[in-house]
Amino acid sequence: MDEVQQLCDAARNGDTNKVRALIDSGADVTYFDSDGLNPLMHAAKKGHADVVKTLLSAGAPWNALSPSNISAGDFAMDAGHQEVFEVLVNAGIQAELVLGSIARKENKNGDPSGDYLDDRVTFSEDKLMDSNSKAVMMAWEKPLMEAHAKAVCSVGGHILNIGFGMGLVDTAIQKYAPVTHTIVEAHPEVYERMLRTGWGQKDNVKIIFGRWQDVLSQLETYDGIFFDTYGEYYEDLREFHQHLPVLLKPGGIYSFFNGLCGVNSIAR
Ligand SMILES: C[S@@+](CC[C@H](N)C(=O)[O-])C[C@H]1O[C@@H](n2cnc3c(N)ncnc32)[C@H](O)[C@@H]1O
Incomplete structure (x- = not known):
């Protein structure tokens, strides 16, 4: 043998x-x-x-x-x-x-999301794609996003969402009529589309354009927070979690999604 x-x-x-x-x-x-x-x-x-x-x-x-x-x-x-x-x-x-x-370290800017955020993205009815034709967000994720929205809106009040994408979670959050609904989005084309589709005109919506890392000083405290960025690493998610004790009110609800590693069940 x-x-x-x-x-x-x-x-x-x-x-x-x-x-x-x-x-x-x-x-x-x-x-x-x-x-x-x-x-x-x-x-x-x-x-x-x-x-x-x-x-x-x-x-x-x-x-x-x-x-x-x-x-x-x-x-x-x-x-x-x-x-x-x-x-x-x-x-x-x-x-x-x-x-x-x-x-x-290998990224020349030291900024892992820098490449994606500089890329062109394309929208179609059921997906948002980056310039390598990798899906940033797909419409089939809608039920998942609705479940996240239900969770983070369960105590009402002031809601924060990081990463607009196709706006699936934000559309669902709007159904719960939060007092305020703050959205942080860093991609210029996604941001431009948000404005074009009327998100800037909603009474309870405040859009903050920029990377969450760069706009933390503009954030307040929230009853519900959802986090779902694309093109970032576990380290960024971990870093965001370190800000939660300040951003989330006592009794508030936090939920997140990341699709960084979906190959098998121990990394899902
Ligand atoms: C997967 S999508 C979010 C999908 C969204 N949950 C939905 O329901 O459609 C990720 C979004 O996060 C944005 N993003 C990536 N890095 C970011 C960062 N550092 N700060 C803010 N937004 C970021 C991307 O431009 C993209 O629009």
Whole structure:
């Protein structure tokens, strides 16, 4: 039996010493066997946390997928192996934070959303696309946005939404007739479309044009806050969360959406 098949077997059997020895002798931790599973998936399926940690430290990809699009984290979750699931979630979070920091440094402006915000966008009836034809917002997300609006408007009062996009959540928020409805939007074309479609004329609506990071001093305190930007990183979301204690009134409701990583259930 070759080394990589031995590695899959040792991972499945929870034999950490053998896994370590095989890795030390050069066995490939990214190998997929004839069933399309890698050593990490075998260990996750059987709940062997030490083997999972050993494989992750040797560079096994936490987010690799089987032919049916199932990750090691999915296998652990489906089999009820909570400890292994948490190890894999933490590996995923750490990787995303590191990659986010690298991408931010590589961006010549140090501003991750800068590229997208400088791009042309196109609107059609059911979607908003960036210049690479990647969807910024799709109409099928309407029910989701309606649910977010219902949540953030549940105590009434003053509502803040960050990121207008197609205005799905803002249209839903308007149905709850909040006392004030503040919208922060940074993209010039999205902003121009907001004005063209009458959002600037609504009595309770205040539009603040600019990146939320740059207009924080214009914000007040709110009973409901929704956050859904595009072209930003987890770090930006985390940074926004640090402002919440100031922006959100006691008893207020906050909700957010991010589509940064939708490939498998441990990163959804
Ligand atoms: C996914 S869309 C929002 C969709 C919206 N929730 C809806 O219901 O249609 C994201 C929006 O956030 C805006 N945006 C991106 N970065 C931003 C930032 N830093 N500050 C404010 N708006 C931003 C984008 O221009 C885009 O219009």
